[in-house]
Amino acid sequence: MHGEYKMPGGKLIVIDLDVLDDRLASVQLSGDFFLEPDDALNTINRTLIGQSAAADRADIAAAIHAALGPEVTMYGISPDAIAVAVQRALREEPEA
C-alpha cells in the first residue's frame, strides 16, 4: 500500500507498507525531506512496524515523536505529516 502527503510548507512524504494481522508491516518512509542524523529514517520505519492499522493520526504521530531523541532534527517533515501519509497509505489514497 502506498500513500503520499505534501506537507504544507514542507516536502513530499511517501509511505509504502503492508498490513499483516491488522498491524503495519514492512514500512518504508521516503521523500525529498531533510532528516538528521540519517539513521532516524530507520528508527521511524521500525517504530511504525507493528502499530495497529486502526491507530489514528494522533496515535501514530505520538509514537514517532516518542521514538526520536532530542538530537533528531527535521526540515520539511514532521511526525504529524508522516502520520498523514501512513493514514493515506492505509486508505490507499496515493495522490498527494
Add this chain to the structure above:
Amino acid sequence: MMRTDWRDHDWQLIHTVPQSPSLHMALDDVLTHEVGAGHRPPTLRIWEWAGSAVVIGRFQSLRNEVDMEAAQRHGIEVVRRVSGGGAMFIEPGNTITYSIHAPLSLIKGLSFQQAYALMDEWVIEALRTLGIKAWYQPLNDITSDGGKIAGAAQAHRGGAVLHHVTMAYDIDARKMLQVLRIGREKLSDKGTASAAKRVDPLRSQTGLPREAVIERMIATFRHRHGLTSDVLRADELARAEALARERFSSPAWLADVP
C-alpha cells in the same frame, strides 16, 4: 561554540577537472569531515561533471524516483547523495553545481531557513549582477522571475555543514522526464511547463556561456568572503576514491531506500 562570520574564515576554492558522479558524492563526504576535523579550511568546491548523472536525495525511493532502464539506455549514472532533498538530472555543461564545506559555527543559532538563506546570499548577489532577479525560496530553492534556478541541500556531519546546490543552466527537459518519475505537481515545482524542451533559466536570462556564469559566481564569493585557490590534497583524493568505490557506487547504498 561562538557564531562566526564568513570573514572569520580563510576560504579555499577547489575547481578541478571533471570527475565522476560517485567521486563527487565521496568528495562531499570527505571534505566535510576534513573541515569539521579542522584539517582543512572552509572550502567552496565547484563541480565539473565527467558524465551524465541522476543524483537522488538521501531519503528518496530509488524505484519511485528513477526509471533505471531509461537511465541505462541513456548512459546515465544514478547515485545517492548524503543529503536530503530531491532528485537532480545532470549532463556535463548543463548545470552548475557547488558545495560549501563550512564549520557549524557559521550557522550556529540559525533556523534551517536562515541557514539555507545565509549560504546562498553570495549566489543571489552574483545572479543579480548578471541581471537576474533571483531570491531564496524556502525551504530549499533559489528561484527567479524566469522560474526556479536551483535546489539546495544541507547535511551536518562531524562538526561541519555541507551545503550543496545544483543550478539549471540548460537542461534537456525531455530526457529528464524520461529518466525521473516526476509527478505533475513536482513538474510545476521545477519551474517548467510540461511542453518545455529545455529548462534553461541561467542560459536564457544571462545569454552567457556557463563558464562566464561560474566566473562571476567565484568573483562574487571572493569579493564578499575572500577566496584562495586551492587543490585537493593527495590523501583527500585517495580517501574519496576509495569511498566512491566502496560506498557511493555500491548497489546497497543506491538502493538503501529501495
